[in-house]
Amino acid sequence: MSTSDSKVPVTVVTGFLGSGKTTLVNYILSENHGKRIAVIENEFGEVGVDDALIIDAEEEIFEMNNGCICCTVRGDLIRILGTLMKRRDRFDYILVETTGLADPAPVAQTFFVDDEIRSQLRLDAIVTVVDAKHLSMHLFEEKADGVENEALEQIAFADRILLNKTDLASEEELVEVEGHLRSINASASVVRTHMSKVDLDWVLNVGAFDLQRVLEVEPTFLDDSEHVHDQSIVSVGIEEAGQVDVEKINDWLGWLLGEKGVDIFRMKGILNVFGSDNRFVFQGVHMLFDGQPDRAWGEKEDRVNKMIFIGRNLDRDEITQRFRKCLVR
Amino acid sequence: MTPMSVTERVLAVLPDYVHGVDVSPDGRHTVAGSVSGHVCIADVDGDVRMFEAHDGDVVRAKWSPSGQFVASCGVDGALRIWDLAGSMVAEAQHRGWATDLAWRTDGDEVAAGIGRCVVRLLANGMKAVQHEELPASVECVTWSEDGRRLFAGHYGGVAIFQGSAKPVKTFPWKGAPLVVAASSDGKWVVTGNQDASLHVWKVANGSELQMTGFSTKVLLIAWSRNSLRLANAAMNEISEWDFSGKGPKGSKPIGMLGHSSRIVGLGYVPTHPDLLGSVATDGSARLWRPVKSGNSLIQSHRTQHVFSSMRWSPTELRMVCGTSTGEVVSISFDEEPGQ
Numbered sequence: 242m243s244t245s246d247s248k249v250p251v252t253v254v255t256g257f258l259g260s261g262k263t264t265l266v267n268y269i270l271s272e273n274h275g276k277r278i279a280v281i282e283n284e285f286g287e288v289g290v291d292d293a294l295i296i297d298a299e300e301e302i303f304e305m306n307n308g309c310i311c312c313t314v315r316g317d318l319i320r321i322l323g324t325l326m327k328r329r330d331r332f333d334y335i336l337v338e339t340t341g342l343a344d345p346a347p348v349a350q351t352f353f354v355d356d357e358i359r360s361q362l363r364l365d366a367i368v369t370v371v372d373a374k375h376l377s378m379h380l381f382e383e384k385a386d387g388v389e390n391e392a393l394e395q396i397a398f399a400d401r402i403l404l405n406k407t408d409l410a411s412e413e414e415l416v417e418v419e420g421h422l423r424s425i426n427a428s429a430s431v432v433r434t435h436m437s438k439v440d441l442d443w444v445l446n447v448g449a450f451d452l453q454r455v456l457e458v459e460p461t462f463l464d465d466s467e468h469v470h471d472q473s474i475v476s477v478g479i480e481e482a483g484q485v486d487v488e489k490i491n492d493w494l495g496w497l498l499g500e501k502g503v504d505i506f507r508m509k510g511i512l513n514v515f516g517s518d519n520r521f522v523f524q525g526v527h528m529l530f531d532g533q534p535d536r537a538w539g540e541k542e543d544r545v546n547k548m549i550f551i552g553r554n555l556d557r558d559e560i561t562q563r564f565r566k567c568l569v570r
Numbered sequence: 571m572t573p574m575s576v577t578e579r580v581l582a583v584l585p586d587y588v589h590g591v592d593v594s595p596d597g598r599h600t601v602a603g604s605v606s607g608h609v610c611i612a613d614v615d616g617d618v619r620m621f622e623a624h625d626g627d628v629v630r631a632k633w634s635p636s637g638q639f640v641a642s643c644g645v646d647g648a649l650r651i652w653d654l655a656g657s658m659v660a661e662a663q664h665r666g667w668a669t670d671l672a673w674r675t676d677g678d679e680v681a682a683g684i685g686r687c688v689v690r691l692l693a694n695g696m697k698a699v700q701h702e703e704l705p706a707s708v709e710c711v712t713w714s715e716d717g718r719r720l721f722a723g724h725y726g727g728v729a730i731f732q733g734s735a736k737p738v739k740t741f742p743w744k745g746a747p748l749v750v751a752a753s754s755d756g757k758w759v760v761t762g763n764q765d766a767s768l769h770v771w772k773v774a775n776g777s778e779l780q781m782t783g784f785s786t787k788v789l790l791i792a793w794s795r796n797s798l799r800l801a802n803a804a805m806n807e808i809s810e811w812d813f814s815g816k817g818p819k820g821s822k823p824i825g826m827l828g829h830s831s832r833i834v835g836l837g838y839v840p841t842h843p844d845l846l847g848s849v850a851t852d853g854s855a856r857l858w859r860p861v862k863s864g865n866s867l868i869q870s871h872r873t874q875h876v877f878s879s880m881r882w883s884p885t886e887l888r889m890v891c892g893t894s895t896g897e898v899v900s901i902s903f904d905e906e907p908g909q
Contacts, residue, residue, distance in 0.1 A: 301707060303725050303746040305765040316725055316746060324627050327587040327605050356786040
């Protein structure tokens with residue numbers, strides 16, 4: 242999942258119908274001068290800018306026989322992106338706009354599972370647009386058993402969240418919604434927007450899947466007491482001083498991916514490994530895990546293990562206690 | 571390795587990446603399609619005709635068995651038949667992208683996967699049977715050698731069509747086939763898949779087997795003329811499977827390594843049925859005689875091109891390759907390898 246300059250960055254824009262996704266895409270296209278952008282959209286929007294190529298796609302999910310959730314990819318994206326990358330006049334940037342009901346996991350996994358795409362493109366970030374006024378309604382909508390709440394999942398997967406249509410909500414409502422967003426996804430940065438207007442540097446070339454930039458945004462953890470509502474998707478953050486034993490931490494990660502991989506949407510972390518002066522960084526989507534030794538710890542830097550897991554039905558205590566057993570005493 | 575002289579020649583240059591190449595049955599002409607939307611017909615004397623065939627990428631371009639026509643399909647959802655002068659003689663359209671096309675081996679009829687449909691077209695301009703839409707986009711199509719069956723691979727399995735609008739049978743399988751090939755004896759149908767596997771069905775009873783463990787998805791498969799061997803490529807590795815007797819169940823393939831990057835063309839040599847050829851994006855072209863132990867490599871040739879596709883001439887030991895920058899390159903292996 243490492244980045245390389247020759248790879249074309251891809252930003253995935255998700256969000257519920259009416260949240261302002263298409264407005265954001267239009268805004269990026271109109272504000273951005275000099276870049277050749279291709280947009281793959283799954284809904285008929287009113288996008289239309291001269292220099293951009295707009296391709297309509299029909300969501301087609303390929304679920305593999307082995308049943309592994311991380312092998313589920315988007316067939317339509319493989320087809321379209323594969324063709325786009327063969328052109329001589331390659332695009333500088335690709336935006337993928339999903340439908341309001343799309344599950345972000347197969348979209349993200351396509352960039353890591355398909356070898357042709359992985360070699361030429363890099364997933365830059367998942368940007369989720371939420372409607373400040375109507376978010377709570379979507380979040381706490383009762384779903385039948387086994388039916389996913391896509392609004393929750395889109396927030397859980399996000400690296401950047403646009404809290405949009407702020408003009409329609411009161412300050413109290415906005416603060417409340419921001420609290421919900423943080424409790425679901427403590428590692429995404431949230432910005433308030435009107436008409437999806439946002440600094441382009443904040444949504445493009447974010448490098449959210451770049452190991453070197455793991456946890457660039459410090460997660461903001463909430464106390465458990467701040468959880469106003471019951472919700473199935475939460476962020477579990479671990480921040481512990483001390484050094485971890487390599488073998489034990491490998492076992493712990495194996496347990497985590499094997500037992501909880503289906504439920505963990507995103508994970509990121511920095512580890513202080515016993516016997517090494519370098520940070521060990523990792524990140525993952527479901528069972529797709531990527532980790533490597535990083536730069537050396539700074540002299541004045543606190544050598545602290547920091548991790549965040551965003552997922553469904555995660556037992557904070559179980560994960561934390563098992564992690565503590567990996568520390569070298 | 572037997573010394574051979576290798577001759578390389580650029581036959582034509584298209585504006586951009588060449589998706590597919592094919593050689594006419596008489597070996598004299600080459601057709602190539604480009605992501606620029608152009609199709610080009612080049613003959614061995616250096617005569618080149620290039621025309622705009624599709625709005626957007628040409629996905630495939632292939633000769634009819636009679637040698638009188640070429641068919642092309644593209645991301646514009648069109649399937650078109652052209653004569654050798656580049657005039658369109660027939661056309662069909664469906665919603666979606668075209669992904670693959672195949673000529674019926676016994677006549678001037680072509681089938682293409684466009685969107686969720688298999689579209690069939692006759693060179694006389696008449697539309698053949700209109701098939702019903704399948705549950706997912708068609709990724710690949712092929713005919714049985716006798717022209718009776720048409721196989722269409724799609725997410726969820728392989729549909730088998732005969733004369734009617736509905737498939738007569740489907741081989742269900744929860745996976746995504748990307749390429750499909752039927753053995754010429756009609757016994758087997760094989761798909762190369764997104765999940766880095768091969769899936770094999772016995773046509774007679776639908777019994778199946780699966781080969782897994784490839785390093786990437788499988789985009790290239792090729793049957794030997796006698797249906798006894800099947801080769802496939804994934805990334806830079808070629809495997810050959812023994813289909814003689816009861817088939818490859820439980821057997822190990824012959825592995826052929828040597829290309830240093832992704833293999834993009836693979837095929838048995840029509841004039842030398844025991845030989846297999848391959849080309850890769852590293853510019854290498856290789857000729858193999860697969861053997862269980864020892865070195866299968868017969869000849870390796872290095873070029874400056876980033877290859878994108880390859881077909882053998884039906885009449886001589888000569889391959890025609892497309893490149894990622896638009897060239898159509900002919901590579902002749904002049905000396906016959908010692909037997």
